Amino acid sequence: MSRQQLAVQRARKSFQTGKTKPLESRIHQLRNLLRFVTERRKDIAEAVKKDLSKSEHGTELFETLGVEGEIKLAIEKLAEWAAPRPVEKSLLTVSDEVFVHPEPLGVVLIIGAWNYPWAVTLQPLVGAIAAGNAAVIKPSEVCCHSAKVMEELLPRYLDKDLYPVVTGGVPETQELLRQRFDHIFYTGSSTVGKLVMEAAARNLTPVTLELGGKSPCYIDKNCDITVACRRITWGKFVNCGQTCIAPDYVLCEPSIQSRVQEEIKNCIKEFYTDDPKTFEDYGRIINKRHFKRIMALMEGSTVVVGGDSDESQCYIAPTVLKNVTGESKVMKEEIFGPLLPIITVSGVDEAIQFINEREKPLVIYVFSNENKLIKRVIAETSSGALLANDCLVHFTVSSLPFGGVGHSGMGCYHGRYGFDQLSHMRSCLIKQLKMEGVNSMRYPPHTAKKLGWARFFLLKQINLGRLRRMMLLAMFVGVASFVVQRFLR
Amino acid sequence: MESQSQVLERLRTAFESRVTIPEKFRRTQLTNLMSMIKDNEEQIVNALHKDLTKPKFEAILSEVEIVMNELHCALSNLTSWMQPEYVSKNLATKLDECFVRREPLGVVLIIGPWNYPMQLLIVPLIGAIAAGNCVVIKPSEVSAATDNLITELIPKYLSKDCYAVVRGGAKETQALLKNRFDHIFYTGSQAVARVVLQAAAVHLTPVTLELGGKCPCLIYGRVNATAAAHRLVWSKFFNAGQSCVAPDYVLCSKATCDALVPALRQVLEDFYGSDIQKSPDMSRIVTPKHWTRLMGLLNRTKGKVVVGGEHDEKDRYIAPTVVVDVAEDDALMEEEIFGPILPILTIESLEESIKLTKTKEKPLAFYVFSDESSVVKKVLENSSSGGFCSNDGIVHMALPGLPFGGVGNSGFGHYHGHWGFEAFSHQRAVMLRGWALEKLNALRYPPYSDEKLSWLRWTTSPKSCSIM
Numbered sequence: 026m027s028r029q030q031l032a033v034q035r036a037r038k039s040f041q042t043g044k045t046k047p048l049e050s051r052i053h054q055l056r057n058l059l060r061f062v063t064e065r066r067k068d069i070a071e072a073v074k075k076d077l078s079k080s081e082h083g084t085e086l087f088e089t090l091g092v093e094g095e096i097k098l099a100i101e102k103l104a105e106w107a108a109p110r111p112v113e114k115s116l117l118t119v120s121d122e123v124f125v126h127p128e129p130l131g132v133v134l135i136i137g138a139w140n141y142p143w144a145v146t147l148q149p150l151v152g153a154i155a156a157g158n159a160a161v162i163k164p165s166e167v168c169c170h171s172a173k174v175m176e177e178l179l180p181r182y183l184d185k186d187l188y189p190v191v192t193g194g195v196p197e198t199q200e201l202l203r204q205r206f207d208h209i210f211y212t213g214s215s216t217v218g219k220l221v222m223e224a225a226a227r228n229l230t231p232v233t234l235e236l237g238g239k240s241p242c243y244i245d246k247n248c249d250i251t252v253a254c255r256r257i258t259w260g261k262f263v264n265c266g267q268t269c270i271a272p273d274y275v276l277c278e279p280s281i282q283s284r285v286q287e288e289i290k291n292c293i294k295e296f297y298t299d300d301p302k303t304f305e306d307y308g309r310i311i312n313k314r315h316f317k318r319i320m321a322l323m324e325g326s327t328v329v330v331g332g333d334s335d336e337s338q339c340y341i342a343p344t345v346l347k348n349v350t351g352e353s354k355v356m357k358e359e360i361f362g363p364l365l366p367i368i369t370v371s372g373v374d375e376a377i378q379f380i381n382e383r384e385k386p387l388v389i390y391v392f393s394n395e396n397k398l399i400k401r402v403i404a405e406t407s408s409g410a411l412l413a414n415d416c417l418v419h420f421t422v423s424s425l426p427f428g429g430v431g432h433s434g435m436g437c438y439h440g441r442y443g444f445d446q447l448s449h450m451r452s453c454l455i456k457q458l459k460m461e462g463v464n465s466m467r468y469p470p471h472t473a474k475k476l477g478w479a480r481f482f483l484l485k486q487i488n489l490g491r492l493r494r495m496m497l498l499a500m501f502v503g504v505a506s507f508v509v510q511r512f513l514r
Numbered sequence: 515m516e517s518q519s520q521v522l523e524r525l526r527t528a529f530e531s532r533v534t535i536p537e538k539f540r541r542t543q544l545t546n547l548m549s550m551i552k553d554n555e556e557q558i559v560n561a562l563h564k565d566l567t568k569p570k571f572e573a574i575l576s577e578v579e580i581v582m583n584e585l586h587c588a589l590s591n592l593t594s595w596m597q598p599e600y601v602s603k604n605l606a607t608k609l610d611e612c613f614v615r616r617e618p619l620g621v622v623l624i625i626g627p628w629n630y631p632m633q634l635l636i637v638p639l640i641g642a643i644a645a646g647n648c649v650v651i652k653p654s655e656v657s658a659a660t661d662n663l664i665t666e667l668i669p670k671y672l673s674k675d676c677y678a679v680v681r682g683g684a685k686e687t688q689a690l691l692k693n694r695f696d697h698i699f700y701t702g703s704q705a706v707a708r709v710v711l712q713a714a715a716v717h718l719t720p721v722t723l724e725l726g727g728k729c730p731c732l733i734y735g736r737v738n739a740t741a742a743a744h745r746l747v748w749s750k751f752f753n754a755g756q757s758c759v760a761p762d763y764v765l766c767s768k769a770t771c772d773a774l775v776p777a778l779r780q781v782l783e784d785f786y787g788s789d790i791q792k793s794p795d796m797s798r799i800v801t802p803k804h805w806t807r808l809m810g811l812l813n814r815t816k817g818k819v820v821v822g823g824e825h826d827e828k829d830r831y832i833a834p835t836v837v838v839d840v841a842e843d844d845a846l847m848e849e850e851i852f853g854p855i856l857p858i859l860t861i862e863s864l865e866e867s868i869k870l871t872k873t874k875e876k877p878l879a880f881y882v883f884s885d886e887s888s889v890v891k892k893v894l895e896n897s898s899s900g901g902f903c904s905n906d907g908i909v910h911m912a913l914p915g916l917p918f919g920g921v922g923n924s925g926f927g928h929y930h931g932h933w934g935f936e937a938f939s940h941q942r943a944v945m946l947r948g949w950a951l952e953k954l955n956a957l958r959y960p961p962y963s964d965e966k967l968s969w970l971r972w973t974t975s976p977k978s979c980s981i982m
Contacts (some may be wrong), residue, residue, distance in 0.1 A: 082962030112915035226711035472572035
């Protein structure tokens, strides 16, 4: 039996003992996960430094802060999320119990990505644990140091059987995907997303796919361009552009293009100093393969800021490109790197058209002072999310669902969405064997009279609230008329 | 005649013209759909009778009324369903507008089955229309008369640009699946579901699968055998057992079985008379092929037929049949029966029964009959299934408030009522930030520092908004 098969089998056996059912046990695991993230801060930061040259502060800000928040939220809200959810009844089920019961799915597979190896692997895990599942965790082999630390240290905090970490490359992942899971949660590229979905099809396994795409960023000439460029610069060059929700490219009118370029240039200097290569808070490209890929994308466009690189360090300077069109090389795929192309459009009409000609992205950014314009972009485009006048931060609002649409993915998570995504919402109707007389109208032999009653009773929904209000109104009218009669005559 | 790709192109153009977005348009289409059902009730009943010999009562209840109910629900609630949902924020985002917007997915495909050919095609359609999509409707060719009727009626009542019926068998369906849709809604079998999923994976299309399974029915503890028998017979033999949520098999003790069988026999007589084949209230098996499959199961069973067993090939008739002394490895326990045969397995303890159900795939529904609430609770907590109903069968799926769907081998995703609207929508997160407080933003810009970090921790924690 392969290592992967064994891990899945153990997880399933462990799940079947029912130990994840009690909320206390789930909270216990969540608290342990929180301890892991806080106690092992240094190990995590060191691993991320080796993988992506991210500074310790950067790791805390962008990786562990989010995970801690999600864990704390889940612990606080678990009882509420896991409680049976009552639903509206029909006239005939008025005396029955009707509710939706959130239940665990079973064994979930979480495949993480390399760009935020901790955040995108552990945040889904929070949802999986909270929902009462076992989870096989497969960190990306590309961020090999983080994967190693996860494999070594996580089992010291979480139940080894319920939450095994399985490392490996493509063949190991393929072997994992041959096993049967109750849900697969994948973060990564659309190409591999298709393969995951195909593998899941064999076992009729539902999937959540957090993919990517080219997230457009439209800058309206009517906005605070200085502030807009600060926020865009920050959003773009965090993690060297290796963020699924990074603003991929900018669309703006020619009249503001040079201003935008200038502002971004100034921000880059302000954030990353004159020499980003030596600056602690500026990262590196994950590996040589991606370095070469990103460098090749610059072909055919003009560099206005940055452009310098160092292959030995996988360093690419924060770069802004102009003379870019829809056909340029840099527009053919998700950049996932520190290149910011600026494409000129005649206005928001053309921007919307440009966006709609392409696959639905994970997020659309629009910077404008005019609410009307923003509302137009919302109404006339489609994307996982839309954020106006800033970048990235919608990720931190745990009451907002985080997910894609079309080629940017399916399903969503964060906060309660993560819990719901990895639960089965089971419909429950608890009836008694009494009141059999009422049921008789649905039994054969069928008569027209029975049909008439059945049509009225069996399916009509009642609005209990409305009924109550009507009764209250009738009571009020009764009392009022009594008062009038008694005292005002 | 239009080709499939021409149909799709037409629908996509219509969707891109944004004609389905306004609430008024969706209401008009839903109202027209309601007229379609109301105006043609008789034709619908006749078509269903032709396909399944469905009794008028069953047709009205399970194919007309349930659809009308869903339409009422959608029309009453559409406005509120379409409203943006405002969400709670943390301190750092207090001044921002954060909401979730329900948006249509685009052009969706609904593939219907043959057992409730109206309901299981039109109810998903209601959700799809309400959510603002354009829809390709593929009725089952097996229920041919209903297929004809739907093909004739839909273009008469609904916008031809936005909703199209595509017909055909396996070959045409496979060709249809090669196209790109924004969602596929499939009701049917596991085998075809795999094909649908593989086709969807090519385009990264999300899918809802409404499948089936062997729905167990446990009868334990103190139980009113007569009432249980009435409800069991009604839900099992409705549509001649051809319901995805029909109780497939019964598990109970020998004593219960001995009390149950005569009760079942009596109820069958009360319902259908002594010559059930002559009763107008009993359906037939949909095709000779399905009839042969069922007779094959009955012929191979090692159990004892104690009620029914009569059959008539020409009439595609199989009498409501009860088989006892059925073992776990019997032919009747191999696959979903989907017919009027009820096997009873005698297992003395409730625990053993629950254990048995755990060795099988998760079904679409799970039933338990008992007057003891502790028994009901035990079964609920130690089983997994799409839905759960105690002391009755099928009726839980008629409530629009409850999500109707499976888990594991019985499918994923769900619909009915609001859930149908959600199934065909994209929940888009929208956040509108202001320009002020840029100084606060400085906390997150490089160069990073410990101090900045601790301020950020506080302002982005979900708890910090409770202080305000």
